[in-house]
Amino acid sequence: MKEHLSRRNLIRFGAGALGAGILAEELGSELISPQPAVAENNISPDEALQKLIDGNRRFLFREQKKPNRSYARLLQVANGQKPFASILSCADSRVPAEMLFDQGFGDLFVCRVAGNVATPEEIASLEYGAYKLGTKVIMVMGHKRCGAVTAAMTDGDFPGHISTLISAIKPAVKNVKGKYGDALENACKENALLQIKTLMTSPVLAKFVEDKKLKIVAGYYDLDTGKVSLVA
Template sequence: MNIQNPQINFSRRGLLKFSAGAIGTGVLTAGLSSNLLAAEKKAPVAPVEDDITPDKALQELLDGNDRFVKAKRRNPHQTQSRLAEVAKGQKPFASILGCADSRVPSEIVFDQGLGDLFVCRIAGNIATTQQIGSLEFGSLVLGCKVIMVLGHERCGAVDAAIKGAQVPGQIGSLLAAIKPSVEKSKEESGDKLENACRANILAQVERLKSSPVLSDLIKAEKLKIVGGYYDLDTGKISVVG
């Protein structure tokens, strides 16, 4: 079973029009988020300066991961006052398209807190139509400056795709989405699983970049999309590509 990839119907103008209309009524509802953006309330919820650039946002992620690796976590933005602050609205600085693997929780491995990250998780960190739509919302409406596709060492979904595992239910749709990356990397020297994991990360980055909404933000220098590879043994995240 293949994951469908229909043409995205929302144009950038259309999504902006949607956002403006929602703000005009005082409330913007995020379809895939449990939070409501109260547009009339202007709480200072950005984790860093308001004019953060995509490069600075990426560095903030990498710095947080460095603290995690060195066991020097600050555990920022995890107080009751922060909870009350972000209840009024959210302004995450980064989005993560990560694997659903329980060993790679984004807020922990990047040493971030409430309201800092807009996270989408799915086995194999694949960019489905729905994931792309969520990340478009996170960047265009919420203002995320960087999207990281976060894959990891020894990914079970990628391993199953390599082995051509026969699986029940909808699990096969995940493997089908990963299979092209397996084929692309199979002639590379070295560890086949690691090569396929990295190739899959890069494939999802390119799929996100093909979104008209996200590509417009990249051209305007308001967004950066990168890949990240998580080492399960050390906790270290390295930029891929």
């Protein structure tokens, strides 16, 4: 009986050691020599936009694939990135782009600022995304009940640099004044469209759009449902 148990344990130990050895070898190869970044942006602007739409649809219907979120993927893109899309979104904590579009490490080049305003720094970042990284679509994404847009609809004074953001949103509020529908929602959507006009003053981005290498669109995120809809 002792001999039988000894042999059985030895076999178990051997199998476990073999499995651990294989695992260690796989992990070791990942840690020592991670693969280069995958070319996620070898697609057209229309295909890139469709990837965003499809990802949000999966999120909306609780069918997320949660791609590219593994430790292996983290290592894969550690030394280089080739995101297929750029997102200019609000800094609001309820608007996490990678989750909303069901993407992962290295997929999205995200710029976040209150009111999704196209400041000079945000424009420069998006230029870098298109020119250097090869993003194929930029989505300016406003969202429901945006605090920055709400503030812009008031006549109050704001301390520090907050007023600079509010001033950039004020024209959108003015444009939709008296328009049918919810005033705040109209202003949020109009603000996204106006920020696109600001982005198009960039010679870099305008040239990419002209050459059909880049598409710039406006989106609107519904906090209550999780849906991102395109704004025309």
